[in-house]
Amino acid sequence: MKLSLKEAWQGESNCRNCTVRTTVLFAGLHESDFESIHTPIDDLVFEPDALLYRAGEQGAHIFTLRQGLLKMVQYLPDGTRRIVRLAGNSDVIGLESLLGEPYQHDAVILQRSELCRIPISVVQNLCSGNPDLHQELMRRWQRALSESEAWLTELSTGTARQRMAHLLLRLVVTEAQPQPVCQLFSREDIGAMLGITMETASRVIAEFKRNNWLQELKPTYYRCDIPALNVLISA
């Protein structure tokens, strides 16, 4: 099985009683629709660094992230690596497989994730006669597109400082916590997100810490001074 590295199969999903059903792809389904799900939807848990799928693979599933965080990675001919998007809570990834296209990215787990692996045949069956599901799919596609464009404008434009500020602000709002706290990634990954080197990423973070824009609570967990960061990006 290629889904290596600490995969934990949690059993088949019971979509009908899914705890996050209202926020999730199948929100609009009717009771009767669940009868027509014959191919099993697996319920999976992954630990950091697990590889969900690889760019170029012909996929037969889409994935709904019920909990966690992962990175979508692309490579250039010269070997450069760029992280083009993150997927978190209630995001759907691998949509391209619905169109018969191979996966466009490596999908790698960043934080422990719980997700459902849905065979594309299930989605296709449900689609006939489910305008709500269509609508929901389009919404996911649009979400991915908006995210991707935000990465271009916010995380690939301006100085390293500005990009980092944008990244941090994104992270604290998506974590949606009462406290402005986020978990940071390896300097290497931060570099690949912002289009800068590991070293500059490190230096910028050091500078932010010196200025108290950023405060390390425990390893990889940081508290950020949102107003200060906002000044940086609108200057």
Place this chain on the structure above:
Amino acid sequence: MKLSLKEAWQGESNCRNCTVRTTVLFAGLHESDFESIHTPIDDLVFEPDALLYRAGEQGAHIFTLRQGLLKMVQYLPDGTRRIVRLAGNSDVIGLESLLGEPYQHDAVILQRSELCRIPISVVQNLCSGNPDLHQELMRRWQRALSESEAWLTELSTGTARQRMAHLLLRLVVTEAQPQPVCQLFSREDIGAMLGITMETASRVIAEFKRNNWLQELKPTYYRCDIPALNVLISA
């Protein structure tokens, strides 16, 4: 009417007999489907610099580009401008309005364009009972997503030279001509596409011309040395 600047209304579209129907959004429609198009689909032509729509507007139409080229522009809080995507032949833009979301970009014509303005109500009506149209819509969304991600990896990564090479190669392949010829934009726009300044854009182009990677046939029209450019990006 806000669609200012030399708009030319060409009459109502006759989708049934559209010359590019096979490549276009409505490719999968049946004869009978055309009966149910009650709201008019307008057939428009725009000259360069015309503004199709503006970011933030609540749109009531999507647009199919039958011919031409336009840029999709986003702005940062600090006023920076980035071109996040180009749309050309047979691309569909403004899809977000189908979801009730406001337009995410300014859409500005770069080269004389012929396009159809389709009311979202028409698309929504046709969608019920037209899986092919759904499929086609998803394809367009995925295309936009792929494009957007390619801009991140190819046009916002590496040195100015590499980005320019990527841009030129993209342009000559999309033009799909026998000759490796493309029409270039203002230095300002090139800068906004590559995330560099007008001046560096100018310098890089000058350098390419000196090295004969690039040859100006007539104003704004260039012939490029594809192999040479390929070396640049894979070095």
Place this chain on the structure above:
DNA sequence: CGCTGTGTTGATCTTCTTCAACCCGCGTGG
């Protein structure tokens, strides 16, 4: 105990930005 991977920091070099001057083609108004 030493090794490895990750992060940090310094010194130097390259690249890009910034600011300024200038050219040229074009249109406008005197």
Place this chain on the structure above:
DNA sequence: CCACGCGGGTTGAAGAAGATCAACACAGCG
């Protein structure tokens, strides 16, 4: 008709920002 100004493009010189290379700290682990 010509002078002028304007916008777009080019080029130079200076400086800033980031990349690169190298050394080192430190934690985790066999």
